[in-house]
Amino acid sequence: MSEVPFRLGAVPALSRSTVDRQEGLRADSGRLRARWPKAKVLLVDKYGRTPVPVEAVRTVPSTGIPLGTRNALDIGAEPPEDAAFLGQWADVDYWAIPGSPPDDALTVSISGGWGVDQEAPFAEGHAWIELRGHGALLDDTSAGLLTTAEALRNWHWRGRFCARCGGPTRRLRFGWATQCVTCGREEYPRTDPAVICLVHDDIGVNGEHVLLARQPIWPPDRYSVLAGFVEAGESLEGCVTREILEEVGVPVRDVRYLGSQPWPFPRSIMLGFAARTDPGAPLVPADGEIEDAKWVSRAELKAGFAGANDQLKLPGTTSIAHVMLKAWADAGS
Template structure:
């Protein structure tokens, strides 16, 4: 029997677009193709329009690991004669250039309920043709191209919003390379988008190869019955494996071993990348939840997790499909011990 692996690509790791890094320094080419480009518009809450009929069709599909709803892009020429200063180039797909442009929040729209993950329904702005969705709760509804576009768009939007001033001298910065760098107007320092690494680890017991039980925890701000795997940021000078061991020890008081890499997913809220691991611990390891960080930690059997995925366990709410935690838990539940 082999150790379990991820059975699907995490929702926000899906992408088809060629980022075309060399084009960011070719303004003539990008400006010349602007009129035929498509633009992903994103409001201050990170929401973008998606076809309403596609959202309904995807939302009605049960058991789908990823959706097929496309983002409703706008024709660039209808928005501006040339790339605006705050537009960011996302890449090329199927002969078309794609950009991101921040816009004001939609107004005078109705609302519609959409599944936001964790069994929560969200009220989102909607017209007759479109629903404005946000990436964190609804990324899994999108098709592969749209998921990649919106993930990159949200990462750049968050970076620019938080990095309006130079970290060295405090002077305002201006955008360069069509959204992929900034240049300080004071000390001329150049900066590029940042990503913070974080580990997320599925801990199982030492029964067989893949364990018979999984360790899940609940944060104090979460409602009862909502659990997920453990996660934390990598500290300066720390290896990924060292971070796995430290975070599990700090959060639930358990020593783990045999940490192994499973996969990754960007998580631009505001600028993380989640690095998925699995690790083992003793079957009877005592749990000591960290005060103020972990409200409760519990062992769950594979049958309990499978029942939760099937909607047949009212005592366990699992992560929504946008999170890599969903894929990790689903893959473990589908494996044999």
């Protein structure tokens, strides 16, 4: 029996990043323009998809996939107005610009999040994949680059007009700020904190059962841990306690931090926690939010990860929920 509280056994898929993204790099206009000719560029479409080598995603298992970047000079002699600087890696600058697959693109089936196959556009030897379903397939550098590109894309899409006067905005600082052309107000990328908590029973150090729930809009048999947004004036631990109580009617204690992962859908960061509760406490799913909640044993959870439990479809590998549940399953009580 383990005497040590479980910890994450791996870095969450979208927390992997190798690029240097210091503010000083993107603030140096002369440096960025001088290095543009040797830079690499990601194309990201309006759905957040970007090209990767199709042969890489057809390999089973698919891991460590690189992005299908373009040479910057193939885009233009200098960074276009809608380009966003993502960072530097191995003495190469990386950028993102809007793009899209050709109109005559074919489709290819790729295994995505929750083990569900997804159709992706396919053209010129590349499949256009999206971060939510396929981020875990990418190599560390590519995962970090696409996560940043998707976060900036979503922020710009929602920040086209000034929050003060409603005027249109223009981009500044190579994608890292906007300015209202009417009143001059500047805005910077925002992140909304959200907690995600693995609740287990109080048997032993790590418990013998984990509390899982499902939303009404999810496909049948899909379950995960509970999550919710941090409210104004609320601590992270306070949010964990409130969200669990609101969603399933269970009071928790011994709240402790596990790790974090950016989740740019549209602009969240998921802050992972663990907590304990009495397994005898009645579960009361929140009407309209939680369709079902149940206790799942460690053996049942392991069977779900192995694909041997038809009544339990677990979070995909891109989500921090997957890493949390896997760490708990491997820890023992």
